[in-house]
Amino acid sequence: MATLHIERTLHAPADKVWDALRDFGALHTKTAPGFILDTVVEGDVRTVTFNGGLVLRERLIAIDDEHRRIVYSILADTFEHHSASNTVVPEGEDRCRFIWVVDFLPDGPKERITAMMNAGIDAIQASMERDPAA
Numbered sequence: 001m002a003t004l005h006i007e008r009t010l011h012a013p014a015d016k017v018w019d020a021l022r023d024f025g026a027l028h029t030k031t032a033p034g035f036i037l038d039t040v041v042e043g044d045v046r047t048v049t050f051n052g053g054l055v056l057r058e059r060l061i062a063i064d065d066e067h068r069r070i071v072y073s074i075l076a077d078t079f080e081h082h083s084a085s086n087t088v089v090p091e092g093e094d095r096c097r098f099i100w101v102v103d104f105l106p107d108g109p110k111e112r113i114t115a116m117m118n119a120g121i122d123a124i125q126a127s128m129e130r131d132p133a134a
Contacts (some may be wrong), residue, residue: 002107006100008121012128014096018068030074035123080105
């Protein structure tokens, strides 16, 4: 099993980041616009369209408001197992830590998933750090 772990400091309030992240259907508008082009939610499954044309279905596993943590799983035959979590940890009034952990089998697509996660966190950072008055 492969485990990927990315952490990044975001210069944005934890509440702002968590508000966007916990909105399961708003990846394309609140969380990572540009990287995610569309999100459609049906029950506990969202269909996500990425900017390169890739479309994935993700099942919501848990939203934990107390710990600012969301857990989801990709539903695809390419994975025997997939589980991902995003956690937002406050680091002061206008700063937080974004933690993204993904576990999956088989570990073959590790480089491709790492590249997608890095592009995703870049988009999240750009969106969250954007001046709301701009």
